[in-house]
Amino acid sequence: MNRPSEELLHKTLENRATAAEAASVAEWLATDSGQAWASRYIGRDFDRQESCGDYEREEVASERIFARIKTALTRSRRRRILFRVAAVVIPVALVLGVALRLDRQVGGIFSDAEYGEFVVDRGRRTQCLFQDGTVAHLNSESKIHYPVKFGLFERRIRLEGEAYFEVTHNPRRPFVVEFEGGEIQVLGTSFNVKAYRDDDIVAVTLDEGRVVLDDRRGGRFELSPSEQLLYDRRSGEGRIVRGADAMRYSIWKDDVISFRDTPLAEVLETLSRWYDVRFETDGQPDRPISYTFATDNTLLDSVLREMELISPVRFERTKTEIKVSFR
DSSP, X not given: OOOOOHHHHHHHHTTOOOHHHHHHHHHHHTSHXXXXXXXXXXXXXXXXXXXXXXXXXXXXXXXXXXXXXXXXXXXXXXXXXXXXXXXXXXSSEEEOSSOEEBOSOHHHHTOOOSEEEEEEOTTOOEEEXXXXXXXXXXXXXXXXXXXXXXXXXXXXXXEEEEEEEEOOOOTTSOXXXXXXXXXXXXXXXXXXXXXXXXXSEEEEEEEESOEEEEETTSOEEEEOTTEEEEEETXXXXXXXXXXXXXXXXXXXXXXXXEEEEEEHHHHHHHHHHHXXXXXXXXXXXXXXXXXXXXXXXXXXXXXXXXXXXXXXXXXXXXXXXXXXXXX
């Protein structure tokens, strides 16, 4: 796609473009060259804000860019744009990864609704940077529901799936991560949350700082560094494991697969989500099978070969699935 002219870019940012012109600019911003341009534009804006020492002194560039594009786009909602990558599409958060799906109509993306949503498909991972500087690494099949504007007294989002957060410290505005069954209050810290919808157990592993989990039943659990909370959503009970290797539970964000005495069924579930594949098991093994290994080899076939070498399993690919049998 050809780069819009400087005149058209400025015309759009100055709210003088037609709906069609603004849509073409938005579509170009979803390309690699468009993202590079927007990143440079926003980077200059962040540099100016950092020199002032206050992120909230003025809107970040992404807000100004797309507030103006939004005005033009909402004049006509006839076109639909599917953003393959969105580096600066969301007013409050800048997406830095390459796996974010924003499959909404243009009017939906740039609407005046109070909330937006990141959706990461199976087989993908990404990271996003919020306006306050907080970074969230999102694992496969995860989503974050976030407010277009953070509240005056707190920064609240909702997570479904798995994410590793590096939260910008701000004691006057705690960062709150909601999940089905409870919420985690944060002041400034690094931690991993695994809370997929189908998981009965929510795992919160603290790397640095301090977090507090409050459930819907009045329970309260406080974590210190190198501790992991295993919270049962069904019973409301929680167990804190001390001396947890926090890095092992968040190493997925560095594209490393790691298992430690993990049952076969859980390994297959993780690989299914990680690579967006379907496993079909034929029969049952003679004895329980578990795995302890880590690999940065991102090729699924290589991972499966490693599993075949260390356990009595065999994998066979078909067009639609991977069959699992036992030797």
